[in-house]
C-alpha cells in the first residue's frame with residue numbers, strides 16, 4: 001500500500017541504479033538520442049530477439065511510425081481489435097488510414113481470426129494485432145491469413161515486453177512489433193516506445209522517417225535529407241532509466257523457469273505473460289484456447305479485468321462499425 005492509502009496495481013521498477021545512470025548521462029553532456037539509447041536498443045533487441053529496433057517518443061508514435069514506414073496511409077483500411085487501448089486505433093488514424101474494428105475472442109482477448117477473414121475488403125492493407133496484457137493473439141491462424149490475403153501484419157505489443165506465446169517471444173510475430181515504455185508497462189522510461197523488425201528495408205525506412213529523412217544523422221550542416229521525415233526521437237535520459245530494468249525482465253522469467261522446470265516458457269502450448277510486474281502462465285488446450293493459469297508469481301495485487309469499457313466501438317469516434325457483433329460488450333473478462 002502506498003502512503004496515500006491506495007493499493008497500486010503497479011509501480012515502476014526504478015531506484016538507485018536508474019538514478020545513477022541518469023546522473024551519468026547528464027554529466028556526459030549528451031542527453032538527446034545518442035550512445036545510451038544505442039546501448040538500450042542493443043539490449044532490447046536481445047530481449048525481443050529481433051534484428052532491428054528503432055526508438056520512438058512513445059508507443060502510440062511507434063505504431064504510427066511503423067504504419068507510415070510500411071506506406072500505409074490515406075485510402076487504406078486497417079483492421080484493429082475492438083478490445084484495446086485507444087492508442088492502437090488512434091495511431092492508425094494518425095497515419096491517415098481508416099480503422100475497421102473487429103471483435104476479439106472472448107477468452108484470449110486477441111482479435112478473432114474468423115472476424116478478420118470476414119472484415120477484409122478491397123481497401124484492407126494491414127492488420128494490427130494487440131497482445132492484451134502480454135497474451136499473444138492467435139498468430140497460428142492470423143499469420144497464414146495475412147500471408148494468403150496479402151495483408152501487412154503489425155503487432156501492438158505495447159503490453160507484451162518479455163512475454164512468450166506458443167514458444168516464441170512477443171515481438172517476433174508479423175513484420176514489425178511496437179512496444180511502449182509508459183509508466184505502467186513491463187519497463188518504463190516515463191514515456192517511450194520502439195518498433196522491432198527483422199526487415200532490413202523496413203529498418204531503413206523507420207530510421208529515415210524518424211529523423212527528418214536522414215538515414216545517418218548528426219553530420220552537422222552537410223546532413224543529407226533525401227526524403228521527407230519527422231522527429232520521432234528518444235532521449236538518452238529516458239534510455240538511462242529504461243536500460244537497467246531490462247535485467248529484471250530476464251530475472252523474472254528465469255525465476256518462473258526455476259519454479260517450473262520442464263521449460264514451461266519454451267513450450268508451444270503455453271503463454272507466459274509478463275505484465276504489471278507479474279509473471280503468469282497459461283496452458284493452451286488442443287484448440288489453442290487458454291485454460292486457467294498454471295502459475296502466477298509476483299502476486300499481491302489483483303490482475304486487471306478487461307472491462308467492456310475498453311472496447312473502442314463504444315466510443316463516439318469509433319461507433320457504427322459494421323463488423324462488430326458486440327456480443328460480449330456487456331461482459332467483463334478476467335486477465336490471466
Ligand SMILES: Cc1ncc(COP(=O)(O)O)c(C=O)c1O
Pocket residue numbers: 058059060061084085087088130156158159180181182191192193
Ligand atoms: C495496447 C496498447 N497500445 C498502445 C499503447 C500506447 O502506448 P503509449 O502510452 O506509450 O503511447 C498502450 C499503452 O499505453 C497500450 O496498452
